Structures are given as C-alpha cells and as structure tokens.
Amino acid sequence: MPELWHGDGVRIADSPQDHGVDPTTRQQYDERRAAISARHLRPPATRPPTVARGVHHVALICSDVERTVEFFDGLLGFPLIEMFENRDYAGSTHFFFDLGAGNCLAYFDLPGLDLGPYAEVLGGHHHLAISVDRDAWQRIKDTFDERGIDYAHVDGSSMYFSGPDGERLELISDPLREMYGKPVG
Secondary structure: OOOOEOOOOOEOOOOHHHOOOOHHHHHHHHHHHHHHHHHHOOOHHHOOOOOOOOOOEEEEEEOOHHHHHHHHHHHOOOOEEEEEEOOOOOOOEEEEEEOOOOOEEEEEEOOOOOOOOOOOOOOOOOOEEEEOOHHHHHHHHHHHHHHOOOOEEEEOOEEEEEOOOOOEEEEEOOOOOEEOOEEOO
C-alpha cells in the first residue's frame, strides 16, 4: 500500500502525536489555530451567507484522456457528461464528470507539453474528497480489493487512493457538510 501524506508532512495513517512535532511546537500550532478561529470563525446564526452558488468544477490535468474517462466513469461510476476542445490550448480536450449536487470534476490534457509526474506543492492539489453514499463507497472499496488497487483506509468512512496520474483522491461516505460524524459549519 502506498504511503499517503498530509501537506504538513504527517503520514495519514499516523495519529497526530506520532509525527515528530514536539509539545512546544504543537502548542504553538494549537494557539495559532485558536487565534485564527477566534478572529474569523463565526457561529452560524451570525455568519453572513456566502455569495457562492457551489463548486462549478475543479479542473485537473491528465496525461491520457481515455484512461481518465475509464477510471472515473467506468471504475468509480461518475458519468462523463461533456467533452470539447479546451479553449486555452489547441488540441487539448476538456471533459467533465458528474459528481452530483450540481458539482463537476473536469480534466484536460495538454498534448505536446512534457509536464512531468504529479507533485504536491504549496498552493497545489493535496487531495480531492468526493462524498458518495455508504453503499457506493463499499462497492468501490470491494472493487479496489478485487482488482488489487492500492488505497489507504483511514477509518470506516474515508478511503484515499491515487488517480490515473497519481493525483490524490478520497472517497468519503460522510454526507456533504459532515466530517467524521460531525457537522462542518
């Protein structure tokens, strides 16, 4: 199974106490997080409504259009819903998968450019968490087991794995706006 890491260098399978941060540094992180929360996090009753309507799409780059379609549409069950030439790069294909609730995952290729392998960088993609119902989550996990596809099963609702180009993905059976059984926001 591949080792998977959070952006801060914490191995996903480790508990927070196991990643080498000394107690003084941990306390500083905790105090900083508390200060930011105190300044910016408001209770729902006093929080202004968002001006956003939702995620229109998240766009990632792929090296092989057909392999990416087979992975998301065929293996994961996210239907391909649109495909056209990318307006920003002649010859590039821009295509979309339905993630439900009006959300899309988009990919495009950039043929002729040698972009190299996926890399996690500051400001870049860490992982994309996609909510699926519990039955679909279990079916996909079982398919991964049958096909020998590597994943990290963090708890009873979360599964991390790599997409066709190494991009880190998560399937989570928690409903939207819920994480580990607790409401988000």
